[in-house]
């Protein structure tokens with residue numbers, strides 16, 4: 671399986687990192703080795719001093735498809751979850767300055783966490799709130815209504831380039847409020863006000 675991520679899909683988040691608002695979705699990928707397994711702690715890697723959380727709605731693809739038309743995109747997934755795209759921001763900043771690819775800052779081991787997945791019918795995908803608490807204090811919150819590119823558009827756009835396969839995950843981008851994590855943090859994710867994960871940081 672592969673993990674497709676979307677950068678800059680919320681205008682306020684693009685601004686907080688001094689990025690322009692894109693006129694088409696910006697994609698990058700993580701390999702399956704990036705997955706942080708459930709109930710495992712997130713270990714801050716030695717090569718970075720600044721790992722940020724990025725809390726994101728995650729789509730699980732359950733059908734093979736390519737060149738998917740937006741109006742048919744809903745047929746390619748039936749479950750969603752909440753995840754964190756862990757990002758070594760200090761490393762990413764250097765890579766961006768050099769105009770190098772981002773992989774080592776974004777796709778390292780443990781950098782992709784996803785909760786369990788739930789039937790999409792349980793949610794209003796156009797108005798889906800989510801949040802991250804850190805040590806029982808609100809750290810980041812968002813709502814799918816603020817996405818620049820909606821889920822069906824993301825599926826259509828990325829399937830122009832990459833054949834989607836059963837089990838692939840799409841991380842749909844993070845809202846404003848990303849921040850650095852610290853050792854001993856407890857991160858708790860809520861999807862539509864229901865707790866769906868807890869991660870300990872080491």
Ligand code: ZN
Nearest residue numbers: 724755843844
């Ligand atoms: Zn992200």
